[in-house]
Amino acid sequence: MKIGFIGGGNMGGAILAGYGSADPDNEARIALFDKSEEVCAKTRERFPRMTICSSGRELCSSSDVVILGVKPQVIEGVLSEIAGACTSDKLIISMAAGVDLAFLAEHLGAEIPIIRIMPNTPAKVGEAMIAVCRNKNVTEEAFATAMKIFAAVGQAEEIEERLMDCVIGVSGSSPAYTYMYIEALVQAAQANGMSGEKAKIFAAQSVLGAAKMVLESPESLEQLRINVCSPKGTTIEAVETLFANGFMDKVKEGFQAAVDRSIEMTEEKKK
Known part of the structure; x- marks a missing residue:
């Protein structure tokens, strides 16, 4: 089975690298088309047995699974290029934000099996959270193949497509909010005499450990927070200050801004 990637940048490249590294035999199954010669050269350097294609259409013709790792602004041109090479025995996977299954089917054909995903940047370190939805043409066998590819870079969960905008807020964009939180902690520590590094x-490491506790502990998020807060201690002082300053509400506002923009992008594609 040939797995083709159109776009080897941040997200497409992360999934390609994860899949290529998961099994020694996977390298020979990978094909890549990217307009950037530098991207192609760097990827070939890491995976010398992979195939570099000269166009998206060539890649689509020779691949069983085609992963579209391109931005929403250029997706329509890419779909137009590969449409003639898409047949019902191929599986197309798109990660373009705001581009729904209906839009993809409109440009590729109503009979084409299509999966839409929303990954996030921790795919680069094998800790992605990937939301997955599919159209009615995707068989269970094809879906299992796709989930195996995603497992190489983290976790994947199937959802209803109506929740994809919500996913943008809760996982697609949320690494950025987390980096801001860590950055604030670092700046505060520096102000108290600790080096930035x-x-x-x-x-x-504290964020990593806390996240692992959330995933592995049977206790609620509220209880996990309470467990750290001793009466009249340091943590309760910090937590009460954060609550008083609207910390939770501000995070929710940021989440909603990302969701609203995702909805806008989907609507813009329909015009």
């Missing part, structure tokens, strides 16, 4: 390790 040392503060980054302390803050980031």
Whole structure:
């Protein structure tokens, strides 16, 4: 089975790298088309047995699974290029934000099996969270193949497409909010005499550990927070200050801004 990637940048490149590294035999199954010669050269350097294609259409013709790792602004041109090479025995996977299954089917054909995903940048370190939805043409076998590819870079969950805008807010964009939180901790630690590098390790490892607790503990988020707060202690002082300054509400506002923009982008594609 040939897995083709159109676009080897941040997200497409992360999934390609994860899949290529997951099994020694996967390297020979990968094909890539990217307009950037530098991207192609760097990817070939890491995976010398992969195939570099000269166009998206060539890649689509020779691949069983085609992963579209291109931005929403250029997706329509890419779809137009590959449409003639798309047949019902191929699986098309798109990660373009704001581009729904209906739009993809309109440009590729009503009979084409299509999966839409929303990954996030931690795919680069094998810790992605990927939302997955599919049209009625995707068989269980094809879906299992796709989920195996995604497993190489993190976790994947199937959702209803109506929740894809929500996913943008809760996982697609949320690494950026988390980086801001860590950055604030680092700056505060520096103001108290700690070096930036040392503060980054302390803050980031604490976030990593807390996230692991959330995933592995049977306790609620509220209880996990309470467990850290001793009466009249340091943590409760910090938590009460954050609550008083609207910390939770501000995070929710940022989340909603990302969701609203995702909805706008989808509507713009329909015009």
